Every structure is written in C-alpha cells, then in structure tokens.
Amino acid sequence: MQFILLLRQAPRQLAFGVLHSFGSSFGQTFLVALFVPFISASLGLNATEFANIYAGITIGSALCLPVVGRWIDKVDILSYSLATLGLLALGCVMISVASNVWMLIAALFVLRLAGQGLMSHVSMTGIARYFSKHRGRALAIASFGFPLAEAILPATLLALIATVGWRYTYAGSAAFIVGVLIPVAILLIRGDQKFRAAPARKDKTAPKTASATNGESQTALNADNSNDQAAPSDPEHPRLFRSLYVWFCMPMLAAPPLIMTALFFHQGTISSHKDIDLGWFAAGFTVFAVTSVMGAFGSGPLIDKHSARRLFPWHLIPMMLGIVVLASTTQPFVILIYMGLVGITVGFATTLRTAIIPELVPLDEIGAVRSTLTAVMVLASAMGPAIYGWMFAADISIEVMLMATLIVMAVISILSWLSERPGFYVPPGISPQDSQ
Incomplete structure (x- = not known):
C-alpha cells in the first residue's frame, strides 16, 4: 500500500527518477x-581491441565522475538533468557518425559518462x-527504470x-532523447522548485522547526523535510572519506559489481567447465531480472523500517548462497x-x-559522495573480468x-558489520533516524 500511496502523492517526482534510470x-x-559486432565490422576492430578500448573508456569515465557528479549538489537538478540528457544525445550522434x-x-566516453554515470546519478x-x-520505497520505484529498459530496449533496437x-x-x-526524454523531464518537475533546488546549508545552531523534527504535513507524507535536514558538517568532525567506516564498507x-560482472563475463568458461549448455545462462538472465526487481522493491520497506545502515552488512548473503549453489554441483538447473x-x-x-548516503552525510553532500562511490563501483566492474x-x-x-x-565476501561482510558498532562513525549534524 505504501508504494501505491507514494505513487499517488508524488507521481511526477518518481516518474522523473524512472525516466533517468530508464534513459541511462x-x-x-x-x-x-548489441552494437559491438556492427561497430567492429564497420571500423575494422576485432573483439579484443574493442574490449580493451571499452575497458579503458569505462575507467576514464569513472575517474571523471566524482568531479562532474558533485556539481549536482550546487545547481538546479532540472538544469543538471537537461545538461546530462543533452550530453547523452550528443554521444549517440557522435557514435552514429x-x-x-x-x-x-x-x-x-561521452556515452559512458552521461549514460552509466550521470543519468543514474540524477535519478x-x-x-x-x-x-x-519512505526513501527506501521511493528509490525502489525510481530504480524500476533499469529493468524496464532491459526488457524493452534490446529487442526494439535490434x-x-x-x-x-x-x-x-x-x-x-539521439532523436528519442531530444524529442521525448527532454520534454518529459521538463514537464515533470518544471514547476516543482522544492524538488529542483539544490540543498542549502543551514546554520547548525539554528533551532529546528516542527517540520524539521516531525516531517511535513500528511498531504506530503512521502516528501521529505530535506532542506530542513541539511546541516553543515562539523569542521571538527572527520569527513566520511577520512573515517575508517567508509574504508570498511568500500569493499x-x-x-x-566486480564479482557479478566477472562471473557473467566468463559464463562461457564456467558452462564449458561444468558441461552445462550456455542456454541455461540465457534463461537465468530472465530469472535474474525478475529477482532483481523483487529485491529492489523488497528492500524499500526494510530500509524505511530498519535504516540502510543496519541492512547494509547483510545484503551479500543471497549472492553468497548463489555462489555456494554454483560451486557445489554440475546440474544445469542450479x-x-x-x-x-x-x-x-x-x-x-x-x-x-x-539510501545509505543520506544517513551518513548532510543532504548537500549526497551528490559528491554518491558520485565518488559510484566511480569505485564502476572501476570494480571494469577490473572484475580481468582479475x-x-x-x-x-x-x-x-x-x-x-x-x-x-x-x-564473508570477510568484507564481517568488516562492514564491525563498522556499525556503536561510536564507530557518527554522521556530522545528522543521525540515521533523521532519514526515516
């Protein structure tokens, strides 16, 4: 019911999130x-050459992401969105010629930076x-654009x-981005200054209003008191990246992304070693798509109830069980x-x-922190197949x-769990309870 309530109360904002996750x-x-065989044939590249180029571009775009991604904390998000969509359309035009x-x-490079990096960053x-x-539920809804695109676009583009x-x-x-996505993005949030505005730093010593403490009226149950939550980081408090917490959680x-990309990339070798027809992996991707949607929507209510920080150390358990199953038998159905x-x-x-980032830093630092952490994940995904x-x-x-x-995976899960011990990390000017 809470998902339906959110959709009724903030359809435009949620649609804006879905649009950008879809467009990414x-x-x-x-x-x-899908285009690799055709591009390679047209430009005279072999598979290895293209793979090396693609890996280098992925790493390069990941290194740029923390620099470009932090600007979202300082500018109107619609302006940032339009710049990102324009860059994505430009990338499509550039590759077409x-x-x-x-x-x-x-x-x-433009496609990877704008698509994989910035479009999902905006969303x-x-x-x-x-x-x-209801941040967890809202993020689950916004992330629906990813599997929606995976279901619709490959067959359409082929x-x-x-x-x-x-x-x-x-x-x-490119024409679709300019003619459809950009106008829709403008229509969705053009008049919503609260959603568009960059979070403002407020005097930490200023007294909190009732809305800052208890949230806004029931007419916007889902819409946060985000600007009221924003507070400057205590200059004496260590920043997130200076704390041991983030280094314990970074793995x-x-x-x-590292393990999943590597195992998916080498699925042919795995299927050959286990004497399993590769068609089982093709069928497995359908199961993967369904369960990833279930995982995203199932995590939303749990995040809203328990907080992202409490759940974070445990989320690798299903993947660990999957690897146990894969290693233990050669039966195709596994x-x-x-x-x-x-x-x-x-x-x-x-x-x-x-969802964990607003529980760790003030709202006016979400973009900078998220873009840096995303860059780490992109680098990991690029390294996985090689390792x-x-x-x-x-x-x-x-x-x-x-x-x-x-x-x-077990060791890094334990490290993440240890980082949640009382007093290990206290967010500057906020607390996990503020974001529930």
Missing part, C-alpha cells in the same frame, strides 16, 4: 554490447534528497538495426537458482547503496575460485 540504458553495457577509432573513443540523487520517511542499420539506430536514439560496495539469488543481492544493492581472467589463465579451478570468492 543508452550508455549501459547491455545496450552498447564515427568513421575512425578516435571518433569512436570520444563517442563511447538516485534526486529521489534520495527529496524523500525522507529490430531497428536490422531495418535501418546501426548508425541510423543510434541517430534515432561491500565494490564486491557485487544456474537458475544461482542467477535468481544474485539478482536479489543486486536488487537490494540498487536501493541500499543510495578472474588471470585466475583462469593460472589454471585455478572454478571450484577453488568460487570458494575463494565466497571467503572474501
């Missing part, structure tokens, strides 16, 4: 990968800032490629179980990794590799 797909790997490798590199940061009492070719398909994507943020359990962790992580590739090259058996993965 134009720079996401799953969609770019790329005639050499250097043009391709520039186009892919999650905007929702996290605006919603307070049909367009077959009909008009890959270049016109990318040009058409928990990096583990899911792939479906494994993919389903991994999907639950990914769904939980989608909402947790954003596991080295282990395969060293003739380490898959069973040993998976057990080592399991041990590492």
